[in-house]
Amino acid sequence: MAASKKISSQKHMGVGRPSKESGMNVREALIQAGVDLLENTSLEDISLRKVAAKAGVSHVASYHHFENKHSLFAAxxxxxxxxxxxxxxxxxxxxxxxxxxxxxxxxxxxxxxxxxxxxxxxxxxxxxxxxxxxxxxxxxxxxxxxxxxxxxxxxxxxxxxxxxxxxxxxxxxxxxxxxxxxxxxxxxxxxxxxxxxxxxxxxxxxxxxxxxxxx
CATH class of the missing domain: 1.10.357.10 (Tetracycline Repressor, domain 2)
Known part of the structure; x- marks a missing residue:
C-alpha cells in the first residue's frame, strides 16, 4: 500500500469511521499491514491495534472491517x-x-x-x-x-x-x-x-x- 494511499485513508477517518469511498482501501491496508507484521511478529503478539498503527489508520476504524484479529487472520x-x-x-x-x-x-x-x-x-x-x-x-x-x-x-x-x-x-x-x-x-x-x-x-x-x- 503506497504511502499516499495511507495518508488519503487517514484523512477520511478523522472521526474513526471510514467513508464508503475509502472503505475498500482501508480494508486492504489493514490486510497488507497484517501480512507485513506476520513476517517478524508472533501470532500471539499481533493485535488489531498494532495492525491499525502499521496501516496508518485509526484503531477504531479497524473494527469497521474486522471484528477481531481472528477475522483479520481469516481474510x-x-x-x-x-x-x-x-x-x-x-x-x-x-x-x-x-x-x-x-x-x-x-x-x-x-x-x-x-x-x-x-x-x-x-x-x-x-x-x-x-x-x-x-x-x-x-x-x-x-x-x-x-x-x-x-x-x-x-x-x-x-x-x-x-x-x-x-x-x-x-x-x-x-x-x-x-x-x-x-x-x-x-x-x-x-x-x-x-x-x-x-x-x-x-x-x-x-x-x-x-x-x-x-x-
Missing part, C-alpha cells in the same frame, strides 16, 4: 489460498496434463508456496484460533485444496497408476507427506538446497515415494 488466509491456486495453475502449464504431471506439480507448488509465502502459510496452516465455520468463504477456499488433491488421486486410480479404493485415505496420506516435509523445512529442521532445480527434484522424489506406496 489473510483467504487471500493466501487464492495466491496458492494461482501459483498451482501456472505450474500446471509447465507440466504434462496427466496424473504424474498434476501430482508432481501440486506437490512442488504446495512446498514452494509455503517456503516463499511463510507469513501466509502461518495463517493458512497454523493454529491461529480461526473458526473456519464462521467464515464461509475461507471454509470453501480451504476445502478446495483437499478436493484438488482428491481429484488427482481419483484420476490416478482411473488411469491405473494407483490401486482403486480408499481414495480419501490416500488423499490424506499424500497431503500429510508433502505438508510434513514442508513443515520440516519451514521450521529449519531440514536445510534448503542452494540450487532450485535440485530442490524441485528432491520434492518430486518425495511425492513419487508417496504415490508409489499407493500402487
Amino acid at each position: 489473510i488466509a483467504e487471500i493466501g489460498f487464492q495466491k496458492y491456486f494461482e501459483t498451482y495453475q501456472k505450474e500446471l502449464e509447465k507440466t504434462d496434463n496427466d496424473f504424474k504431471g498434476r501430482y508432481r506439480a501440486l506437490g512442488w507448488t504446495y512446498f514452494q508456496f509455503i517456503m516463499t509465502n511463510r507469513q501466509f502459510a502461518r495463517i493458512m496452516f497454523g493454529g491461529t484460533g480461526v473458526d473456519v465455520k464462521t467464515h464461509p468463504t475461507l471454509l470453501a477456499v480451504s476445502r478446495r485444496t483437499y478436493r484438488q488433491l482428491h481429484e488427482i488421486i481419483r484420476m490416478g486410480q482411473n488411469l491405473g497408476y494407483l490401486e482403486k479404493g480408499n481414495t480419501r485415505e490416500k488423499t490424506l496420506a499424500s497431503w500429510a507427506m508433502i505438508h510434513g516435509i514442508a513443515m520440516l523445512f519451514l521450521e529449519g529442521r531440514l536445510q534448503m538446497k542452494n540450487d532450485l532445480s535440485e530442490m524441485e527434484r528432491f520434492i518430486q522424489t518425495v511425492t513419487e515415494y508417496a504415490y508409489n506406496g499407493m500402487k
Whole structure:
C-alpha cells in the first residue's frame, strides 16, 4: 500500500469511521499491514491495534472491517489460498496434463508456496484460533485444496497408476507427506538446497515415494 494511499485513508477517518469511498482501501491496508507484521511478529503478539498503527489508520476504524484479529487472520488466509491456486495453475502449464504431471506439480507448488509465502502459510496452516465455520468463504477456499488433491488421486486410480479404493485415505496420506516435509523445512529442521532445480527434484522424489506406496 503506497504511502499516499495511507495518508488519503487517514484523512477520511478523522472521526474513526471510514467513508464508503475509502472503505475498500482501508480494508486492504489493514490486510497488507497484517501480512507485513506476520513476517517478524508472533501470532500471539499481533493485535488489531498494532495492525491499525502499521496501516496508518485509526484503531477504531479497524473494527469497521474486522471484528477481531481472528477475522483479520481469516481474510489473510483467504487471500493466501487464492495466491496458492494461482501459483498451482501456472505450474500446471509447465507440466504434462496427466496424473504424474498434476501430482508432481501440486506437490512442488504446495512446498514452494509455503517456503516463499511463510507469513501466509502461518495463517493458512497454523493454529491461529480461526473458526473456519464462521467464515464461509475461507471454509470453501480451504476445502478446495483437499478436493484438488482428491481429484488427482481419483484420476490416478482411473488411469491405473494407483490401486482403486480408499481414495480419501490416500488423499490424506499424500497431503500429510508433502505438508510434513514442508513443515520440516519451514521450521529449519531440514536445510534448503542452494540450487532450485535440485530442490524441485528432491520434492518430486518425495511425492513419487508417496504415490508409489499407493500402487
